[in-house]
Amino acid sequence: MTQQGVTVTIMSSLQWLFFIFANTVVVPISVGAAFQLPSETIEMTIRCSFIFTGIASILQAWIGHRYPLLDSHSGLMWGLMISMGISASALGLDFATVGGGIATGIMLAGAVTILLAAFNMIDIIQKVIKPMVISVYIFLLTFQLIFIFFKGMFKITESGTIDLPVSLFSILIVIFVGFLRIKGGKILGNFSILIGIIVGWAFYRIIFPSDLPTASSSGMAFTFFPLGTPNLDIGIILVSFFAVLLNLTNSFASIQAVADVYKEKVENGQYRRSIFVTGIFACITPIFGLVPFTPFTSTIGFLQSTKLLKRAPFIIGGSLFILLGVIPPLGRFLGTIPLTIGNAVLFVAYLQLFGTALNSLKGTFFNSETIFRLAGPVLVGVSIMNIPPASFGSIPVLLQPFIANGLIMGVIISIFLEKLIDWNKLSSKLEIRQ
Template sequence: MNKFFSSLTMVSSVQWVFFIFANTVVIPISIANAFQLPADIMAMMIRASLIFTGIACVLQGWKGHRFPIMEGHSGLLWGVILNLGLSASALGMSLETIGGGIATGVLLACVVTILLAVFGGLSILQSIFNPMVMSVYLFLLTFQLIFIFFEGMLKITENGSIDAKVSLYSLCLALLVAVLKVKGNQVISNFSILIGLLGGWAGYVLLFGNESGGMAQSAPFTLFPLGQPNLEMGIVVVTFVAVLLNLSNTFASITSAEKLLQRKANKKDFRSSMLITSFFSIIGTGFGLVPYTPFTSSIGFLQSTRIYDRKPFFIGGALLTIIGLIPVLGAFLSMMPVTVGNAVLFIAYMQLFGTAFSSLNGREFNSNTIFRLAAPVLMGISIMNISPAVFSELPILLQPFVSNGLIMGVIISIILEKIVNWSAYEELPVKRGKAS
């Protein structure tokens, strides 16, 4: 017991708590704002998110894929749900109708995923999400997260300009975390994320004061706060397809963890992971939460900390659930400045680029086969940098897909892998004869 609760394990556990919390809390807040929910319902969603995210992490590490990979709200589906919520007026629907359609789409997709997992559909999914598609996904996820966290660390004022002092502080904090990671001794390097979050928070309060008022009084737990499930088929289909595409996250996360932790996952691990993800997505949807997925970005965190033991991960997940059960603790952590969390995560997720690069396994490309990687990645990045308003003339239910660079990049990659025989374009090695 003493060994399990060693000081190193407990500090590592606290680092996991802050990492999971920083990746979680902003998502229910943004969804509640997009669907114009009152503050007490938002607070309820935050508490539900912390409680179920903590439990999901523990179960995934214990009985699911069995890696220390955070189980959290899908970034891909977060974008789709936000897009649908913000498009309510253009769709001519109420927010409750859209929210109910989203709930139906998620529930149906989770049922299909469970059936695929139980009745041997894993091989079908693996043939769709092959190693090249996974590499494309990892590259695009890296760019998407870096864009999000870079923008988040720069504080924008109400008139649209940058708050120079806070933004400069965030940049200096990011640089400090990078230096601690690279130049610090093993202990400092391993805990550079925690040092950055706690030290950055303290420094922010000293320099700029505490601008957050904490978390509002939580309402009682309420089912389907976004809207009761319905059969608004356009919304249902969009959400259904997005949830199935989100399965690419599961395969990318587990495959990347296999390489980092040097342990091969078997079919049971994949199947158990999909079942747990679907189970918590169903529960989370009942409380207005974005569906769950294993966080591929956890690989960047693991590479930064170099602490691969599952015990801190289990304890961190359990502590997060306790925080959700005790409102005052969640209120306290919610006071962490958003710019501080984004600055530290910006450095942590830089490691994910290395994961994407190594996923290619040293594959070499020629002037023809480079399109296999370059076309979906560069198209996806290009779409990420285009305002969604550009696509406003397209059918409204196509816009969540076409305006999402991550989704479009993965779709393009899947199509290219299915219609092109890339091996026919690979150059044969030139045989060199002996010099005469």
């Protein structure tokens, strides 16, 4: 390999490292806060999160679907676990009981997922998760992530108002990264995410030195099942079990979307191997209090932004991420990256995901009737996302995590619409009528 090739590989690996870090670090922190875990235990979950995210991503790229596709905490399960943790008192249960029920449901779903892959029953899933369901999922995931990163760009003061200087700085970073991506040429454009994080981090230290987060120095307390020991609370188990299986939609959507980037056709074996790895980690993650893993559809936006499609930098970046968990000072140092900067850079990266959603509809014809198969679930899902979760307080507590989650409800509506209505037949009748 030439010196230039080595340099590109190193920079690409670092860009992957920052991307993985920015998408991962907030998850164990927020879940730990929802279940009121002590800081020492939260540090343990963060380090375990880094180690297992790196391992899962490398395994998927090596023997799973074999694409450079981040495998990290499921956004769907992340929101569900936080919601159930916050609702523990409303359920009349303590945190350990709720967390233990979640652990049981996730591990049972992981076992079922392993069996589906091991006995080659992928076609059962594919009969439920049809192409339009995947399109609906990608659209809703795009909106959900953009909402999160857009809000995260703006720092909110203690009085509940926007911190104008910090927020304007975030907007400048968005413009800067977007300009690099569009006008920066091959080199600057491909490394726009890495450059944006480094430049934003450096200038933030200069402009807002008193506002910079400090590295934690607390000790770590290792424990198995930190959220709660597995139990047989049927209601919580069923909610968690169903949500993990519904999360397989993400696996199919992600693998299909990344294959489109490579202009390749996905083989059944790729789905099977990937889902098998996902099932294995679903059985492991509850032991360490982690949100179960899934291939990240949002990685597609990163790949399209950077044009870095080789596996080697991804595997190196995943290996470096494992080191962040093994060597605590490294993880603590990266933990000083301002969240507003990370959100601003990821906001630009994930704008590409909207294009992925549009491309998933290529070849699909819509008219005034058939548009309901897309518009119905997507717009209902987005509408639910914009309703405060507290507004669903009158709904039975165990149903709230589903009803209040726009992504889950949109996908469920899409599944029912695809099963109950023959859209191709309806389209043909309309064409004849016209």
